[in-house]
Amino acid sequence: MFLFSDTVSAQQVASAFSQISLRDTSLSGICPANPPCNNPRSPFRTLDGSCNNIANSIWGRSSTQYIRLLESDYDDHVSTPRKAKNWRQGRELPSPRLVSISVVHDENSPSDSTTLWTMQFGQFMDHDLISTPATPDTITCCTDDGKPLTADKLDPVKCLPIAIPQDDPFYSQFGQTCMQFLRSDGAPRLDCRFGSREQMNANTHFLDLSVVYGSDDKTAEDLRTKENGKLKVSPLRNHHEKHLLPEGESPLGRPCSLAREISGVEESSEIKCFNAGDGRSSVTPSMAVSQTVFLREHNRLTGELAKLNPSWNDERLYQEARRILIAQAQHITYNEWLPVVIGRKKMQELGLLPLQSGFSQSYDGNLNPAITNEFVSAAFRFGHSLVQGRYSLFNEQRQKVGTEKVLRQHFFRTQEVYTPGNLDKFLISLATTPVQNVDNGFTVELTNHLFEDPAQRFGADLVALNIQRGRDHGIPSYNAYREMCGLKKASNFDDLCDTIPSVIINRFKMLYDSVDDIDLFIAGTSERVVEGALVGPTFQCMIGQQFLRLKRSDRYFYDLSGQAGSFTQAQLDEIRKVSLARLVCDNSRVEKFQPLIFKSVSATNPIVDCKSSSIPSMSLHPWK
Numbered sequence: 251m252f253l254f255s256d257t258v259s260a261q262q263v264a265s266a267f268s269q270i271s272l273r274d275t276s277l278s279g280i281c282p283a284n285p286p287c288n289n290p291r292s293p294f295r296t297l298d299g300s301c302n303n304i305a306n307s308i309w310g311r312s313s314t315q316y317i318r319l320l321e322s323d324y325d326d327h328v329s330t331p332r333k334a335k336n337w338r339q340g341r342e343l344p345s346p347r348l349v350s351i352s353v354v355h356d357e358n359s360p361s362d363s364t365t366l367w368t369m370q371f372g373q374f375m376d377h378d379l380i381s382t383p384a385t386p387d388t389i390t391c392c393t394d395d396g397k398p399l400t401a402d403k404l405d406p407v408k409c410l411p412i413a414i415p416q417d418d419p420f421y422s423q424f425g426q427t428c429m430q431f432l433r434s435d436g437a438p439r440l441d442c443r444f445g446s447r448e449q450m451n452a453n454t455h456f457l458d459l460s461v462v463y464g465s466d467d468k469t470a471e472d473l474r475t476k477e478n479g480k481l482k483v484s485p486l487r488n489h490h491e492k493h494l495l496p497e498g499e500s501p502l503g504r505p506c507s508l509a510r511e512i513s514g515v516e517e518s519s520e521i522k523c524f525n526a527g528d529g530r531s532s533v534t535p536s537m538a539v540s541q542t543v544f545l546r547e548h549n550r551l552t553g554e555l556a557k558l559n560p561s562w563n564d565e566r567l568y569q570e571a572r573r574i575l576i577a578q579a580q581h582i583t584y585n586e587w588l589p590v591v592i593g594r595k596k597m598q599e600l601g602l603l604p605l606q607s608g609f610s611q612s613y614d615g616n617l618n619p620a621i622t623n624e625f626v627s628a629a630f631r632f633g634h635s636l637v638q639g640r641y642s643l644f645n646e647q648r649q650k651v652g653t654e655k656v657l658r659q660h661f662f663r664t665q666e667v668y669t670p671g672n673l674d675k676f677l678i679s680l681a682t683t684p685v686q687n688v689d690n691g692f693t694v695e696l697t698n699h700l701f702e703d704p705a706q707r708f709g710a711d712l713v714a715l716n717i718q719r720g721r722d723h724g725i726p727s728y729n730a731y732r733e734m735c736g737l738k739k740a741s742n743f744d745d746l747c748d749t750i751p752s753v754i755i756n757r758f759k760m761l762y763d764s765v766d767d768i769d770l771f772i773a774g775t776s777e778r779v780v781e782g783a784l785v786g787p788t789f790q791c792m793i794g795q796q797f798l799r800l801k802r803s804d805r806y807f808y809d810l811s812g813q814a815g816s817f818t819q820a821q822l823d824e825i826r827k828v829s830l831a832r833l834v835c836d837n838s839r840v841e842k843f844q845p846l847i848f849k850s851v852s853a854t855n856p857i858v859d860c861k862s863s864s865i866p867s868m869s870l871h872p873w874k
């Protein structure tokens with residue numbers, strides 16, 4: 251028994267409770283347990299990620315908790331969001347919306363070297379690695395007209411609404427002073443002890459294309475035709491077209507066709523949202539487009555494999571194509587994409603650049619493959635800064651076609667992908683349009699119009715959501731991570747000048763009471779970027795660490811030798827030829843691309859014919 255008195259702090263109580271394991275109690279049934287592994291030497295991954303680590307078969311499985319780089323920071327050491335360090339004496343933490351309008355701006359700052367494919371592939375990776383469940387949207391945390399709910403109506407367990415300042419430069423015209431925010435669901439702790447609130451991943455923690463195949467057996471099953479190893483596709487509407495993703499339910503109950511005033515055509519019930527391994531495939535047309543490339547590649551691989559191995563049945567064709575496609579995605583990520591994001595130098599430092607030949611031996615069975623909460627809640631959201639608010643479609647001559655669109659008209663509106671020829675034009679657009687630089691600029695399409703309902707003229711603010719999500723998840727402040735990443739811990743605001751421009755430091759001084767209060771997301775995206783990378787030193791460190799973990803803790807990582815899922819030397823040599831440009835060439839009707847598709851066209855990266863050896867193809871003969 252505990253005696254609660256003034257001399258016992260919340261921290262002491264929390265610490266005492268954390269010693270108690272539920273495994274020894276009648277509640278042990280709710281403890282997450284290691285599932286039995288029927289076939290630990292299978293060359294194929296399970297769909298839910300279990301049994302990748304044989305000794306800890308639950309590690310990395312879908313619907314398990316994120317791990318943390320640093321201990322959580324909750325005000326009550328259990329679950330309530332942190333407060334300002336000196337809140338009794340000084341100011342409370344600023345509203346995330348106030349931080350957003352004070353610090354970020356929407357300024358067109360296109361990169362001169364990096365294409366929008368870098369953003370799009372990043373979001374695709376995000377949807378492979380991460381999906382944090384929250385209570386369904388039916389709960390409202392503000393009144394219908396955007397005002398705070400009275401205390402008796404607010405559900406404090408599920409809601410953490412964001413206060414919008416009365417004089418907000420945008421929302422005030424709509425009378426909005428409250429932004430909807432649902433807390434992420436709490437997760438059962440893997441250690442099955444009492445303790446502070448953790449969050450969980452609905453997806454498999456591995457880079458295993460759960461975004462294509464699903465993160466559990468049932469989802470995976472529903473996506474298969476059960477014939478010749480193929481995944482389901484939409485019925486063809488036009489014989490000139492290649493296949494599209496299968497039709498799915500609409501997310502957030504929104505139709506996937508454009509409103510008449512935007513598209514000029516009647517909203518049509520024939521236009522369906524798409525279905526894929528992750529539920530967010532219809533969030534924008536270009537997300538759906540990138541999913542489609544991988545879907546088509548799976549089906550292309552099954553066709554080729556069936557020709558080489560006429561005796562293989564549906565299951566064998568599905569699993570072999572899946573194994574190859576995952577290897578391709580891992581190779582593209584580590585060989586092409588990650589070097590653009592964290593820079594080649596960091597890749598070298600961490601030993602993350604793929605080998606040119608031979609096998610790697612870097613598997614570490616003691617390393618927990620889980621995604622870290624800091625990566626989820628802050629670091630990997632750097633990608634929001636890359637997003638273009640306006641986009642155009644491009645033809646093969648790299649000329650703009652049609653009118654420029656703004657993103658707000660296109661959240662969940664995938665109709666455009668159905669128009670014959672458009673998917674190809676999106677693919678060219680992603681290879682032509684530059685990303686926005688990560689310089690604490692965010693498009694208003696995300697900061698004022700996120701998921702805007704066309705009936706209203708405002709949406710949510712993704713920067714504010716990201717900051718609030720960090721507090722919801724108990725993420726400590728930026729200063730704690732500086733130290734973890736080898737920077738000097740700041741003792742005052744001016745100490746931040748080694749990483750953050752002084753104009754932003756001055757804004758932080760106006761918003762926050764102490765240098766220990768600054769939220770990780772906003773400081774991370776305010777850092778000056780490291781030369782040769784897209785992010786500053788703190789996010790570079792955190793993203794690098796996560797991808798190191800993803801590589802070393804995955805028993806099925808594509809270039810390992812001596813594991814159940816290892817390829818032969820000849821097979822691995824073929825996989826190493828693959829690039830995103832090759833996948834896009836093979837799975838569209840576009841005839842030419844630049845070989846390095848994450849990089850802008852230049853004298854050293856010119857547009858070449860898809861048949862050119864500058865975009866090497868892999869042969870499937872070693873699979874015969």
Ligand code: HEM
Pocket residue numbers: 369370371372373376380381382383533534625626627630631632633634636637700712715716719
């Ligand atoms: C048009 C592009 C994008 C849109 C509209 C978008 C939108 C969103 C939204 C609404 C959330 C949930 C925010 C919250 O309530 O916490 C989110 C989360 C997230 N986003 Fe994005 N995003 C985009 C692109 C990207 C990119 C390019 C990346 C990375 C390179 C990225 C990484 C993440 C991550 C890691 C999360 C956390 C996911 C989770 O916890 O389930 N996003 N995004």
Ligand SMILES: [Ca+2]
Pocket residue numbers: 378379380453454455456457458459460461
């Ligand atoms: Ca995954």
